[in-house]
Amino acid sequence: AQTVTQSQPEMSVQEAETVTLSCTYDTSESDYYLFWYKQPPSRQMILVIRQEAYKQQNATENRFSVNFQKAAKSFSLKISDSQLGDAAMYFCAYRRGDSNYQLIWGAGTKLIIKP
Amino acid sequence: NAGVTQTPKFQVLKTGQSMTLQCAQDMNHEYMSWYRQDPGMGLRLIHYSVGAGITDQGEVPNGYNVSRSTTEDFPLRLLSAAPSQTSVYFCASSFGTSPTNEQFFGPGTRLTVL
Numbered sequence: 001a002q003t004v005t006q007s008q009p010e011m012s013v014q015e016a017e018t019v020t021l022s023c024t025y026d027t028s029e030s031d032y033y034l035f036w037y038k039q040p041p042s043r044q045m046i047l048v049i050r051q052e053a054y055k056q057q058n059a060t061e062n063r064f065s066v067n068f069q070k071a072a073k074s075f076s077l078k079i080s081d082s083q084l085g086d087a088a089m090y091f092c093a094y095r096r097g098d099s100n101y102q103l104i105w106g107a108g109t110k111l112i113i114k115p
Numbered sequence: 116n117a118g119v120t121q122t123p124k125f126q127v128l129k130t131g132q133s134m135t136l137q138c139a140q141d142m143n144h145e146y147m148s149w150y151r152q153d154p155g156m157g158l159r160l161i162h163y164s165v166g167a168g169i170t171d172q173g174e175v176p177n178g179y180n181v182s183r184s185t186t187e188d189f190p191l192r193l194l195s196a197a198p199s200q201t202s203v204y205f206c207a208s209s210f211g212t213s214p215t216n217e218q219f220f221g222p223g224t225r226l227t228v229l
Binding site for chain 1: 146148155156157158160163165173205207212214215217218220221223
């Protein structure tokens with residue numbers, strides 16, 4: 001069975017600095033997708049970034065980028081120039097590339113931004 | 116577009132009571148799903164639907180029923196509430212079932228079962 005592990009329950013960073021959130025996963029599949037979601041205090045889940053396993057290039061979305069290490073089964077999220085609005089819970093999630101629709105979620109990392 | 120809407124936002128039930136959590140989307144999405152979120156854990160899939168009239172079980176379906184009579188609505192029914200069902204419930208939808216289709220989430224329903 002696939003599992004997703006986020007080993008950092010909480011992280012803090014000074015505003016304008018860079019922070020990296022860790023995620024590891026376990027799977028025997030070769031075709032899969034990885035996601036980072038943000039959950040602000042409003043509770044609504046928002047997709048931050050997606051990575052296809054077959055792509056070697058790391059995904060980027062403005063200040064958000066990932067370090068995808070397929071052999072190590074690691075998928076970390078880097079947030080550059082942290083802003084107060086980045087404060088939230090961040091969840092890493094995995095999905096197989098076939099017809100199995102289930103997203104497997106990590107337990108989340110709470111990100112605190114210090115002004 | 117309102118996106119994915121859920122009602123109610125909060126609900127308190129007594130053990131044994133039944134209720135329905137409502138979920139609606141106005142984006143003409145085929146795929147809809149229900150998750151529960153418990154403290155210290157990631158979301159877990161309860162039920163999902165790939166279109167009107169088609170539903171299937173996820174990881175934790177026991178104690179819950181769903182139906183999908185229209186594309187827009189996907190209600191979740193608790194048959195006989197138990198304290199173990201205290202959780203935050205999220206509904207999500209996407210245009211298709213491909214992993215490249217972004218899932219949009221509702222704001223959640225916080226349910227407490229006493």
